[in-house]
Amino acid sequence: MLRYIIRRILVTIPVLIGVTLIIFTLMYFTKGDPARMILGDMATEEEVEELREEMGLNDPFLVRYGNYMLDLFHGDLGDSYVTGLPVTEEIMARLPVTMRLAVYSCALSVIIGIPVGILSAVKQYSILDNVATLLALLGITIPSFWLAMMLILVFSVNLGWLPASGLYGWQYYILPVISISAVSIATITRMTRSSMLEVIRQDYIRTARAKGQTEAKIITKHALKNALIPVITVIGIQFASGMSGAVVNEQIFAIPGIGKMMVDAIKARNYPVVQGGVLIIALLFSILNLIIDLLYAFVDPRIKTQYARKKEKHKPQELAAGGEEVSA
Amino acid sequence: MKKRWISLLLASLMTLSLAACGGSESGGSGSEAAAGNTQSFAENSGAAASTGTGTKDTLIVALPVEPATLDPFMHTNQNGFMCTSLVLESLLKKNDDGELIPWLATEWAYEDDTTLNFTLRDDVTFHDGSKMTAQDVKFTLTQLAQSSFHSTFFGCIDTENTTVIDDTHIQVKLLYPYAPLLEALATLRAGIVSESIYNEMGPDEFARHPVGTGPMQFSQWVTGDRIEMTRYDGYWGEPTAFENFVARVIVEASSRTIELETGGVDIAFELPSADWSRINENPETQLISGNTQGISYLCLNNSMEPIAGNETLRKALAYGLDMENLVLATWQGTADVADTFYAPMILGHKTEGPLEYNPELAKEMLAEAGYPDGLDVTYMTYESAINQAFAEVLKNMWGQIGVNVSIQFLDLATFTEMNNSGEITMALMTNTASINDPSAALVAWPTSRTISLRHGDAHIDELLQAGQQTMDEQERIAIYGELQDYLWEKMYAIPIAFPRNAYGARSNVANLPFYPDLMVDLTRVQFTEA
Numbered sequence: 035m036l037r038y039i040i041r042r043i044l045v046t047i048p049v050l051i052g053v054t055l056i057i058f059t060l061m062y063f064t065k066g067d068p069a070r071m072i073l074g075d076m077a078t079e080e081e082v083e084e085l086r087e088e089m090g091l092n093d094p095f096l097v098r099y100g101n102y103m104l105d106l107f108h109g110d111l112g113d114s115y116v117t118g119l120p121v122t123e124e125i126m127a128r129l130p131v132t133m134r135l136a137v138y139s140c141a142l143s144v145i146i147g148i149p150v151g152i153l154s155a156v157k158q159y160s161i162l163d164n165v166a167t168l169l170a171l172l173g174i175t176i177p178s179f180w181l182a183m184m185l186i187l188v189f190s191v192n193l194g195w196l197p198a199s200g201l202y203g204w205q206y207y208i209l210p211v212i213s214i215s216a217v218s219i220a221t222i223t224r225m226t227r228s229s230m231l232e233v234i235r236q237d238y239i240r241t242a243r244a245k246g247q248t249e250a251k252i253i254t255k256h257a258l259k260n261a262l263i264p265v266i267t268v269i270g271i272q273f274a275s276g277m278s279g280a281v282v283n284e285q286i287f288a289i290p291g292i293g294k295m296m297v298d299a300i301k302a303r304n305y306p307v308v309q310g311g312v313l314i315i316a317l318l319f320s321i322l323n324l325i326i327d328l329l330y331a332f333v334d335p336r337i338k339t340q341y342a343r344k345k346e347k348h349k350p351q352e353l354a355a356g357g358e359e360v361s362a
Numbered sequence: 363m364k365k366r367w368i369s370l371l372l373a374s375l376m377t378l379s380l381a382a383c384g385g386s387e388s389g390g391s392g393s394e395a396a397a398g399n400t401q402s403f404a405e406n407s408g409a410a411a412s413t414g415t416g417t418k419d420t421l422i423v424a425l426p427v428e429p430a431t432l433d434p435f436m437h438t439n440q441n442g443f444m445c446t447s448l449v450l451e452s453l454l455k456k457n458d459d460g461e462l463i464p465w466l467a468t469e470w471a472y473e474d475d476t477t478l479n480f481t482l483r484d485d486v487t488f489h490d491g492s493k494m495t496a497q498d499v500k501f502t503l504t505q506l507a508q509s510s511f512h513s514t515f516f517g518c519i520d521t522e523n524t525t526v527i528d529d530t531h532i533q534v535k536l537l538y539p540y541a542p543l544l545e546a547l548a549t550l551r552a553g554i555v556s557e558s559i560y561n562e563m564g565p566d567e568f569a570r571h572p573v574g575t576g577p578m579q580f581s582q583w584v585t586g587d588r589i590e591m592t593r594y595d596g597y598w599g600e601p602t603a604f605e606n607f608v609a610r611v612i613v614e615a616s617s618r619t620i621e622l623e624t625g626g627v628d629i630a631f632e633l634p635s636a637d638w639s640r641i642n643e644n645p646e647t648q649l650i651s652g653n654t655q656g657i658s659y660l661c662l663n664n665s666m667e668p669i670a671g672n673e674t675l676r677k678a679l680a681y682g683l684d685m686e687n688l689v690l691a692t693w694q695g696t697a698d699v700a701d702t703f704y705a706p707m708i709l710g711h712k713t714e715g716p717l718e719y720n721p722e723l724a725k726e727m728l729a730e731a732g733y734p735d736g737l738d739v740t741y742m743t744y745e746s747a748i749n750q751a752f753a754e755v756l757k758n759m760w761g762q763i764g765v766n767v768s769i770q771f772l773d774l775a776t777f778t779e780m781n782n783s784g785e786i787t788m789a790l791m792t793n794t795a796s797i798n799d800p801s802a803a804l805v806a807w808p809t810s811r812t813i814s815l816r817h818g819d820a821h822i823d824e825l826l827q828a829g830q831q832t833m834d835e836q837e838r839i840a841i842y843g844e845l846q847d848y849l850w851e852k853m854y855a856i857p858i859a860f861p862r863n864a865y866g867a868r869s870n871v872a873n874l875p876f877y878p879d880l881m882v883d884l885t886r887v888q889f890t891e892a
Contacts, residue, residue, distance in 0.1 A: 065776040065779050066773075066778065067775075067778065070782050072430075074438060074511075078510075117569075117585075119566075123585075127584075127586065128586055191624055197626060198624050198626055200610060285613055286614050288612040288621075290585065291586075294586065295586060301775060302775065
């Protein structure tokens with residue numbers, strides 16, 4: 035297992051290098067001059083040219099990419115063109131906000147989505163199932179920005195119960211978290227329901243019932259674990275999309291997160307921030323994928339066995355290299 | 363084995379939780395995580411459901427854009443100046459009647475056209491307790507003169523020959539006479555900075571934590587979220603009516619309106635014009651609106667076919683616009699039709715138009731200009747509600763005289779680069795004069811500066827230079843009158859509208875006048891009782 039984790043971590047390195055190359059190339063060929071954006075329309079062409087030279091924007095592509103990678107290997111993501119602050123500092127000021135929102139939204143989605151999905155499957159075609167299915171459908175189809183505006187209008191403007199924007203205390207999280215997690219709750223509910231429906235029709239569930247086990251035990255012990263694999267995948271995707279920045283929600287709720295930072299940086303052609311932001315998001319995605327893969331093994335012992343088998347497959351070769359026990 | 367799995371799961375969860383909670387302890391650099399130190403602000407703001415109108419000790423404003431820097435030498439951003447209006451102070455200020463009044467300088471007088479003497483207050487200290495002296499004034503003026511952001515107004519200062527006479531006297535020498543200098547010195551651009559503090563901190567740190575002589579001292583800047591200040595007890599003048607100041611960054615326009623309505627902020631800037639009447643009618647909010655020093659004009663690229671060298675075509679295009687309806691449809695009643703090339707409140711404004719709407723004449727002139735069968739033009743713009751509305755009406759009106767307009771929407775960065783390289787054929791531009799002087803109102807017109815108009819007309823430069831360097835007001839009015847006649851005759855650009863602007867405030871906010879240059883000075887704001 036440890037070998038598997040190390041291999042996955044090593045694979046991340048070329049992935050990240052590929053990400054830097056792609057994003058650097060895209061930004062290089064995107065129209066827009068950062069020097070002119072900084073100095074504004076009233077600056078003379080000479081002043082803009084001077085700044086362009088100073089920022090190294092006149093260098094050829096390979097020189098610029100080479101310099102960037104060199105700095106990157108020294109742990110330097112560069113400085114923001116707009117604020118002059120180190121990109122790492124800019125990202126670290128916003129990443130915790132985005133992470134916190136993603137974690138809370140994900141937790142809420144799991145807490146609501148999985149139980150509702152299970153109940154919906156177990157009580158198929160009941161009123162509860164119909165209501166849950168309808169709400170899940172609404173959750174998926176309602177645009178997030180519309181829901182956010184409606185939540186603000188009802189709970190902030192009309193009722194005055196909750197703040198409309200910002201993040202200055204626990205009560206400020208309520209509306210954005212609900213708004214961001216609406217789609218996730220709906221998706222997880224639907225996925226849990228369909229996965230559970232598939233599992234509870236399997237022979238081994240019938241066998242468990244025949245053995246006289248209680249329904250609760252059958253659902254929690256036998257069905258749920260097997261039904262969770264696709265649900266975990268969905269949870270991972272939803273968490274990742276929340277982590278890469280719920281851009282619209284951040285904009286509406288004035289949340290200083292990573293999504294808003296990236297959008298602003300792209301508009302201002304703030305290359306170092308865009309590159310740094312994408313790199314960090316790619317890194318987080320890789321870590322998240324690894325965690326999800328490991329969770330599969332935790333939930334489903336068969337997958338764990340597959341990892342173990344892979345390990346065994348390698349064993350004879352190693353022994354062969356040592357010159358002993360050629361056939362194992 | 364099972365234990366290992368559980369440990370792994372717990373470790374993963376812990377990593378996520380740590381990452382999620384991390385950052386809240388960081389501080390000191392001025393870029394703390396948004397969550398850090400938020401409780402006190404939340405308590406002060408009472409933002410959750412506060413709709414009360416009682417006296418408060420924290421002024422909270424909503425900014426549409428986060429300033430990139432607060433180094434006064436490195437930006438011309440209105441939101442940045444609005445924040446530093448509480449921290450930095452200028453030598454002179456203007457009263458509500460637009461007259462210059464003493465501020466950090468008690469007296470000033472021109473010795474001759476290129477020598478200006480200032481006497482400074484003796485009791486002014488910076489926020490670190492050090493005394494403000496004439497050396498700090500010299501340092502500030504030198505920085506402004508050398509800054510690419512401010513050299514338009516301060517490039518006239520002869521930094522080498524400007525002399526500090528003693529701690530409270532300075533003689534400013536000019537390279538050439540420059541009439542708008544005193545106006546420029548009375549703006550928020552010219553806040554006095556301490557030489558020793560600036561050099562000690564360095565530009566980067568100063569940009570994130572400016573230190574000045576104003577009534578508020580800088581507290582912290584939470585990147586992407588807010589800027590906080592507290593009252594400076596050693597202030598030489600009248601202290602502010604509020605103890606704390608918070609500028610929140612709320613980019614989404616409708617969110618700014620909602621925060622104003624729910625009491626989350628006391629003042630909100632750049633509100634969508636569609637919300638103006640709602641704010642005005644709400645008893646808990648007020649709309650503070652007025653005419654600006656700005657003009658919106660249809661900028662024509664005079665170095666590009668078919669506009670280049672074709673005066674008749676330019677006039678035909680102008681006659682093909684029904685200005686009244688164009689302005690009404692675009693600005694929805696929040697702008698007046700422009701009658702010349704700068705706003706009526708600025709010195710020397712001369713009514714030249716507006717041009718009458720005459721589609722028949724426009725068609726005749728098109729034929730005379732070499733386009734009897736009409737022509738195709740590309741109108742390029744970046745996305746905004748006003749730009750979109752303007753483009754649609756323009757296309758419709760010009761379509762009636764045989765000019766087929768193809769509209770191209772670009773993102774701002776692409777538009778800026780294409781404009782810079784002279785690839786934009788025509789676009790709606792708005793220029794708000796940052797000082798109340800024709801030279802600022804016409805800042806887009808000198809051939810050395812213009813990247814959009816590209817008219818290459820040296821006569822405009824001559825008149826602009828004459829206007830700037832003539833000290834007599836009546837003579838200046840005559841020069842700028844001649845210039846407006848000339849611009850109207852040549853029609854290198856088509857003046858469209860004088861837009862109004864507005865900001866919203868809670869009804870308990872007082873002493874917040876409308877600033878036509880949009881550089882809001884918050885020092886006088888007060889809260890009234892409910």
